[in-house]
Amino acid sequence: MPIIEVNRVRKVYRGDGVETVALRGVDLTVEAGEFTALVGPSGSGKSTLLHLLAGLDLPTEGEVWVGGVWLSRLSRSERARVRLERIGLVFQAYNLLPVLTALENAALILEFRGVPKAERERRALAALEALGLKEKAGRFPRQLSGGEQQRVAVARALAAEPLLILADEPTANLDSKNGLALIERMKALNREQGVTFLFSTHDPRLLEHVKRIVRLEDGAIVGEEWR
Amino acid sequence: MLRLAWRNLLRTPGRSLVTGGVVALVVFLSLLFLSVYAGAFDAFYRLLLERTGHLLVRVEDYEDKTDLESLTFLPPSLPLPPGAEVEGVLEGGGLAIVGGRNRTVVITGMEPRGLARQQGLLKEGGLPRASGEALLGEALAQALQVGLGDEVVVYAPGGFGLGVYAFRVVGLLDFPETHLEAQTLMVPLEDAQALLAPGRVSRLEIRLPGLGLYDLKALEEVKTALAPHLQGLKVETWLEANPVYAALLPLYDTIMAIYVGIFFVLAGLILFNALYLSLVERVREFGLLAGLGLSGRRILGLVFWESFLLVGVAALLGMGAGLLVHLELADGFRLPLPQWMLEQYREFGLPEVLYGRLGVKEVLLTLGYAVGVALLAALWPGYVASRLEPVEAMRYVP
Structure with missing residues (x-):
């Protein structure tokens, strides 16, 4: 069974009497273990699609299935639970809580799930180690660079051992060196631990590292490429 | 969290x-x-409790009676808890006369302990220590133009005692309420009884040392125990006797x-x-x-x-x-x-x-x-x- 199944999804935003079509009948399937990039120019619908996959928003038409669950059928709180238990999310910016250390941020989802302290710290520390941040576990976000902060966000998603990790332009606020380093870390996790990644980017240099590229333009998938 | x-x-x-x-x-x-x-x-x-005592014994329906004979009674023997103190008080109306001036007064006869409690109100002079001595409200003294050591004759025709008695002013009282001050005359209980109603009192004040201010349940128990021994009399708690304050x-x-x-x-x-x-x-x-x-x-x-x-x-x-x-x-x-x-x-x-x-x-x-x-x-x-x-x-x- 695919981890992600998107069938004929349309998303229309309405406001001030204006209709904006963000997605026009998108179909997409992602299998477990994939390392897929969504690419396309700004306004192509990448973020909208990721938000629908995370259950942060609902499609106007069509079906979004994640891990065998039809998200549109769920209430707001049920979708929150799906995110908490099955989906790891990495946002473009403002990923961490400034009052918590890197370790506490990485263990946050586990804490929300009610995992005992010792267990969640062990898993969070292992995730930070996998992303090369073990030595900085006790630092607060303000004491970390932008790249390190994004890696902590990935560690937070990883520590929770989700079905898949969705990342919305995770390298957008990083310089090319740090952006590349982050993608390499993500790819290593995909290769070594089998974590499924779907992330959006418009940075062509990162595409050399992905297995599958899905191209979006003007709210529709216009091409796919396997490597 | x-x-x-x-x-x-x-x-x-x-x-x-x-x-x-x-x-x-x-x-x-x-x-x-x-x-x-x-x-x-x-x-x-x-203060209220101190003035009235824990329990008050008066004749039944005293509120509706006006003549001194039906308002007064001979103090009965009461089965009270050990340490309880009973004080008789006799109140009646009269006319205080000094020379050509006179004023209507409320004569209050009290036992020495009752008179001693007026110490706080005393503005001038001292407390009565012997028969024939009286405390006057300051406003009354001014109206009668008397001072300490002067004599006041009290005429009380409504009672069934001597009906007339001469007192020497030994102290002046300062009340917050001027109208009370203008008609207060306090004397030893025996003098009041001789003047108004020999051997009788208009109320008995019962004080129960050791009973707290708000021990109303214990007070009710004492009151209930007293009731069968009061023929034609009525016992009230200090709060019942002061309904306005009790409502607070x-x-x-x-x-x-x-x-x-x-x-x-x-x-x-x-x-x-x-x-x-x-x-x-x-x-x-x-x-x-x-x-x-x-x-x-x-x-x-x-x-x-x-x-x-x-x-x-x-x-x-x-x-x-x-x-x-x-x-x-x-x-x-x-x-x-x-x-x-x-x-x-x-x-x-x-x-x-x-x-x-x-x-x-x-x-x-x-x-x-x-x-x-x-x-x-x-x-x-x-x-x-x-x-x-x-x-x-x-x-x-x-």
């Missing part, structure tokens, strides 16, 4: 300190106020709750302001929490935790300080009032030294308000935070 709430409070230490300080101050002032108010309330009731007693809790409530409304507004500001500053964080999968209910819970932590710590500090000051007040304190107010206060016979009183009920009332304020102030900010759309919230620019 608790740790996150605590760290969020510490990120704006100045605001948390000011808000917590206000809550602590309100808790402190509430306890102080409750202690002082209860002390003043007790002093007033103690049940209002005490309500008045306290309203006063303290006003303090807490103020604290609640300041707390609300702090929580709402904190919400506005952290919209993106709440969006992130919701995005990561924290349910609206748990986000609401986070805001409540912050509110309860802030109020809890502040209330504990305020309560600690309030209880410490109360311990001082419980040993006795003087009201910090200007001299002219204290003089008025004294004129009513109220003691200058009050004793603070704080019960579990008052402490719970204050704590209850603190919890209520924490809950109410967090309700709206918490609700708003819990309803934020994660995507929009994370894009919010403060």
Whole structure:
């Protein structure tokens, strides 16, 4: 069974009497273990699609299935639970809580799930180690660079051992060196631990590292490429 | 969640300190106020109790009777608890005459202990120590143009005693109520009986040492035990004998709750302001929490935790300080009032030294308000935070 199944999804935003079509009948399937990039120019619908996959928003038409669950059928709180238990999310910016250390941020989802302290710290520390941040576990976000902060966000998603990790332009606020380093870390996790990644980017240099590229333009998938 | 709430409070230490300080101050002032108010309330009731005794025995339907014969009675023997003190009092109307001047007076005959209780009202002179000596209200003395050592003849034709008696003025009394002062004449009980009704009294005052001010249940038990021994007489508790003041007693809790409530409304507004500001500053964080999968209910819970932590710590500090000051007040304190107010206060016979009183009920009332304020102030900010759309919230620019 695919981890992600998107069938004929349309998303229309309405406001001030204006209709904006963000997605026009998108179909997409992602299998477990994939390392897929969504690419396309700004306004192509990448973020909208990721938000629908995370259950942060609902499609106007069509079906979004994640891990065998039809998200549109769920209430707001049920979708929150799906995110908490099955989906790891990495946002473009403002990923961490400034009052918590890197370790506490990485263990946050586990804490929300009610995992005992010792267990969640062990898993969070292992995730930070996998992303090369073990030595900085006790630092607060303000004491970390932008790249390190994004890696902590990935560690937070990883520590929770989700079905898949969705990342919305995770390298957008990083310089090319740090952006590349982050993608390499993500790819290593995909290769070594089998974590499924779907992330959006418009940075062509990162595409050399992905297995599958899905191209979006003007709210529709216009091409796919396997490597 | 608790740790996150605590760290969020510490990120704006100045605001948390000011808000917590206000809550602590309100808790402190509430306890102080409750202690002082209860002390003043007790002093007033103690004075009332001292004046009337715990129980009063009078003829049945005394309110409807007017003639002295039906209003007075021969004191019966009463089965009272050990240590109980019984004092007879005889009251009747008369005319005080000095030369060509005269005034209607209320003659009150009291036993030595009763006369001794007037010491606080004494403005000039001393208490009657022998037969034929009298205390006069100052206003009455002025009306009759008499002073200490002068003689006043009292004519009381309505009784069945001698009907006329001469007294020497030994003391002048200062009452808060001028109309009382203008008709008060206090004399030894035997003199009043000789003048008005030999051997009789119009009331018996029973004092029960050891019985607390509000031990109303025990008082009722003594009253019930006395009832079968009172032929044609009626026994009342001090509160029943003072119905106007008795009506205030049940209002005490309500008045306290309203006063303290006003303090807490103020604290609640300041707390609300702090929580709402904190919400506005952290919209993106709440969006992130919701995005990561924290349910609206748990986000609401986070805001409540912050509110309860802030109020809890502040209330504990305020309560600690309030209880410490109360311990001082419980040993006795003087009201910090200007001299002219204290003089008025004294004129009513109220003691200058009050004793603070704080019960579990008052402490719970204050704590209850603190919890209520924490809950109410967090309700709206918490609700708003819990309803934020994660995507929009994370894009919010403060």
